[in-house]
Structures are given as C-alpha cells and as structure tokens.
Amino acid sequence: MSQHANDIFLSAVLDRPVISLSGREVGKLLDVAMSPGDPLPVVHHLLVKTTTGTRRVAFSDLALFNQVVVSLKREPESLPNLPVAENEVLMRRDILDKQIVDVDGAKVVRVNDLKLALTGNGLCLSAVDVGFRGILRRLGYLKAWDFLGGALHRQLPAKEIDWLLVAPLEANLSQLTLTVTRDKLSDMHPADLANIIAQLPHRNVTAVLNSIDLEAAGEAIGEMEPEMSSRVLSQLESAHAADVLEEMPPDEAADVLAELSDEKARELLAQMDPEDAEKVQELLEHEDDSAGGLMNNEFLFVPPEATVEETLAQVRLLADEIDNIYYVYVLDKDERVQGVTSLKRLLLARGEEPIAGIMSRNPKTVQVDSSLEDVLELVVEYKFAAVPVLEEDGRMAGIVSADDIMEHFLPFALRWKQYKALRNF
Structure with a gap:
C-alpha cells in the first residue's frame, strides 16, 4: 500500500x-x-x-x-x-447496524458506523460510532451539521467506543471478541449484566451468556425476576442451563425452576450435580408464600464442641460456596439449633475458646410453613440479618435473609419500576 x-x-x-x-x-x-x-x-x-x-x-x-x-x-x-x-466476518453485513455490548458503559448500543485505523499490523477496526454523528455521516449531512454547529457554537459530540471495550453479539463474531472483553463482561456487577441481557433480542442472549463464565452468568440471572430468568435460561442448551443453575444459590435456582414447566424443570434437575439438585428440589417442595419457599438451605454451622479457631477455619473453607454469611449456627448431632453467633463476635473471641461459650442461646426462629409476615416481623423487630427456619421436627432447614424478605415486601411502585426497566426483554 x-x-x-x-x-x-x-x-x-x-x-x-x-x-x-x-x-x-x-x-x-x-x-x-x-x-x-x-x-x-x-x-x-x-x-x-x-x-x-x-x-x-x-x-x-x-x-x-x-x-x-x-x-x-x-x-x-x-x-x-x-x-x-x-x-x-464482514463489517457491513455482520457489524454495521447491529447491536453490541458496551462493556465499559454497561449497556447495549447500536453500531452506526465503524472506524478503521492504520497500525503496524495493517488497517484495523479500531472503534465503533454509536452516536448521531455516525447516522449523519452515512446520510451525507455531517459536514453541513458541523458547519451549522460551528456557527451556533454547539458542536455535536462524537460517541465512539474503542473496539477493546465492546462485545459483538452475533455468533459468527466470536472470533473477533477479545479475551479482555470477555473478562470485562464477567467482571461487571451482576445487576449491570442482568440489565444488558434484558435489553438484548432473544437471539443474542445465548451469545452473551456463552461468552462469560458460569459464575457471572448465574449471578446475573439471579438478579432478574424469576419469570424473566426462566425465559433466559430456557434459551440455553440444557447442559449449559444446568451448569448455570449450579452456580446460583439454591433458593434462586428454585425460584427460576418454579417458573418452568414440570418437564423442563425435571430435565434440568437431572443434569445438575446430584448434591446441588437435591438442595434445589427440597426448596421446590415448599409453598412460595411461606418461610420455606423463600429460604436458602445453604448456611454455616458447627457442632457445640467446636472452638472459635475451628469455626473460623470452617468459615474460610465454605465462604466461597455460600452466597451470604451472616451468622454461624451451632447445631447438635440431630441438627437442632443450640445457638448462634455473629461473625463480629467470632472475630473478637480467643481462638481456643469454645463456640458454646460465645454463642447466643435460644435464637428466634420460624417454621418452614410460617408466613412471610412472621419472618418480616422478626427482621424488623430484632434487626436480624437472617432468620433460621426449622422443620416440623425441629431440625434446621435453612435461613431467610433480611435482603430476601425486604425485597419480597418492596412497595408495589418500586417493583413496577424495576419491571418496566427490564420489560424490553
């Protein structure tokens, strides 16, 4: 050249x-x-x-x-x-006028033009124009608009996104998607990623979920309303959907499966890890409007004879697998609650001290069939971060977090606002 x-x-x-x-x-x-x-x-x-x-x-x-x-x-x-x-991969056919993910701005945008730049490697695709300037340029009106803007001292700003910061959505563009871009998608806040997925056309959802790791996909789907989560999950191949469900807290996975047909739910449960599937299946057996229906059956517990040092070791061992850790529960050999301690109290205690010596005895609890109003009353009155849920025979079944119970009782107006923000899915 x-x-x-x-x-x-x-x-x-x-x-x-x-x-x-x-x-x-x-x-x-x-x-x-x-x-x-x-x-x-x-x-x-x-x-x-x-x-x-x-x-x-x-x-x-x-x-x-x-x-x-x-x-x-x-x-x-x-x-x-x-x-x-x-x-x-053709620029006009496959990228121009298509939607892409702006991973820096955490939104879905439309490609109005593409910028090529000369580098040492040749002529490269350097950026995408997602602004009004790109539209005017294609219509042949940009020079006139710039002249008018200069006369009025109101220039139209450029809205270009570096190719390093976009994620193409078309399946055949995966070879042009950079590893750094995939990493940025996975590192997004789950709520931002959920918002992006909700904006996508149905045919593009799979491309995005395939480009991020399973943990990020599970967290993003968990941020959506169960009905929408089930729609997203149903577009994935069953094996992939089962892998994503395994990365979700059991209570969120159960909420999603409850929105699917019985046949589809059984199919996905059969492909999940048996231990994870058992936890989810257990939650599906409870009524939605009960403590059992909202609880998470993953929680930290130790026996009464454990020391503070042993308890902290258990926290470190399981912290990555449990969604939220608010308290450590002390259970006897029959899985009945003997007491509970907060992480703060645990950190301030001496390592050799027995856990039974620092735990609070006779903690407030609810039954699996207790109403959600009963759970809310305990959370509000005692400012609990989580409430233990017991089976009929007294065994501990799980916990209901304050976050989950407060989200359930959000004012209708706020829930409607959230729905409208995601209704484009």
Whole structure:
C-alpha cells in the first residue's frame, strides 16, 4: 500500500468505485472482511461487486484505500479471486447496524458506523460510532451539521467506543471478541449484566451468556425476576442451563425452576450435580408464600464442641460456596439449633475458646410453613440479618435473609419500576 488515511470510516468507502491500475472502474466496494488481529481485528480482503458477480480481493493487492479512492495495484484479471472463507466476518453485513455490548458503559448500543485505523499490523477496526454523528455521516449531512454547529457554537459530540471495550453479539463474531472483553463482561456487577441481557433480542442472549463464565452468568440471572430468568435460561442448551443453575444459590435456582414447566424443570434437575439438585428440589417442595419457599438451605454451622479457631477455619473453607454469611449456627448431632453467633463476635473471641461459650442461646426462629409476615416481623423487630427456619421436627432447614424478605415486601411502585426497566426483554 502506498498511502492511507490515518482514520477511515466504513460509511465513507462503502459503494465507492474500485479502480484498476489503468484507471478502469472494476466495480463497487460491497463489503470489508476482517480477520482476528493482536489486539485489533485486521482488514483481510474486500468484496467488490462487478458486472459478473462478487470478487474477493486481498487487501495486500490494493494500491490505495481511502475515502476518496480505492484502487488496485494491477488489472483485476491478473489478481486471484479469493475463495469464500469459512466463518467470514464482514463489517457491513455482520457489524454495521447491529447491536453490541458496551462493556465499559454497561449497556447495549447500536453500531452506526465503524472506524478503521492504520497500525503496524495493517488497517484495523479500531472503534465503533454509536452516536448521531455516525447516522449523519452515512446520510451525507455531517459536514453541513458541523458547519451549522460551528456557527451556533454547539458542536455535536462524537460517541465512539474503542473496539477493546465492546462485545459483538452475533455468533459468527466470536472470533473477533477479545479475551479482555470477555473478562470485562464477567467482571461487571451482576445487576449491570442482568440489565444488558434484558435489553438484548432473544437471539443474542445465548451469545452473551456463552461468552462469560458460569459464575457471572448465574449471578446475573439471579438478579432478574424469576419469570424473566426462566425465559433466559430456557434459551440455553440444557447442559449449559444446568451448569448455570449450579452456580446460583439454591433458593434462586428454585425460584427460576418454579417458573418452568414440570418437564423442563425435571430435565434440568437431572443434569445438575446430584448434591446441588437435591438442595434445589427440597426448596421446590415448599409453598412460595411461606418461610420455606423463600429460604436458602445453604448456611454455616458447627457442632457445640467446636472452638472459635475451628469455626473460623470452617468459615474460610465454605465462604466461597455460600452466597451470604451472616451468622454461624451451632447445631447438635440431630441438627437442632443450640445457638448462634455473629461473625463480629467470632472475630473478637480467643481462638481456643469454645463456640458454646460465645454463642447466643435460644435464637428466634420460624417454621418452614410460617408466613412471610412472621419472618418480616422478626427482621424488623430484632434487626436480624437472617432468620433460621426449622422443620416440623425441629431440625434446621435453612435461613431467610433480611435482603430476601425486604425485597419480597418492596412497595408495589418500586417493583413496577424495576419491571418496566427490564420489560424490553
């Protein structure tokens, strides 16, 4: 290549005449094909629409490529017509006007134009234009708008997102998605990721969930209302959906499965890890409006003879597997509650001290069939972070967290606002 513009927008070169070495018009530029690069995708070849069909011309066979002229080094007859590559990625067909995820802004945006930049690796896809400037540029009105804006001292700001910070949603673009982008998606706050998934067309949900780790997917789905979570989960292959459910707290997984058909729920439970499936199945047996229906059956407990040091070791061992740790419960060999201690009290106690010496005895509890109003009353009156739930025979079955009970009793107006924010799914 003898010369380039430093930055070229795709809209400026699409449908431009392609000129041969002798100055003859060969055809029109139909599309630009990309290949993976380090770190940015690189222009590999062009699609030129001629009177006899579409030719694929290698980028290395171009003499000029800019917004004024696209020309070949030789006559087209002497250039090879590249074969159609498997999983060919075309900028116009596959990216322009499509939705992508802005992982930095945590939102779904539409691609109005694409920016190409010359680097040491060749001509690379450097950014996407998601603003109004991209639309005006494609319509041919940008210069007039900039002139008017300059006269009025009100310039239209550029809204471009670096390709390093976007995640394409189309399945055939996965080869252009950078590892750093996948990591950024996984590192998003679950609520932000849930909001992104809720904005996506149904056909794109699987692409996003496949690009993030299972833990992040489980946390994001757990942030949604159960009805919406079940819709998202039903779009995944059963094995993948079961893996995601295993990463969710049992109570959230049970809420999602309760929204599915009995047949689908049984299918997913059968593919889950037996221990995880058993915990979820146990919760599905309780009424939704009872303490058992809202409880989480994963909680920390130790025997009465444990020391503070042994209890802290148990906390460290299981902290990664249990969603929230508020208290450590002391259970006898029959799984009946003898007492409870907070993490603060545990941290302030001496390591050799027995847990029975620092626990609070006769803690307030509810039964699995207790109403949610009963749970709320205890949380409000005693400012508990969680309330233990007992089976009919007195064995401890689980806990209801203050977060879960307060979320259940949120004012209707706030719940409606949350629903409307996600209703586009």
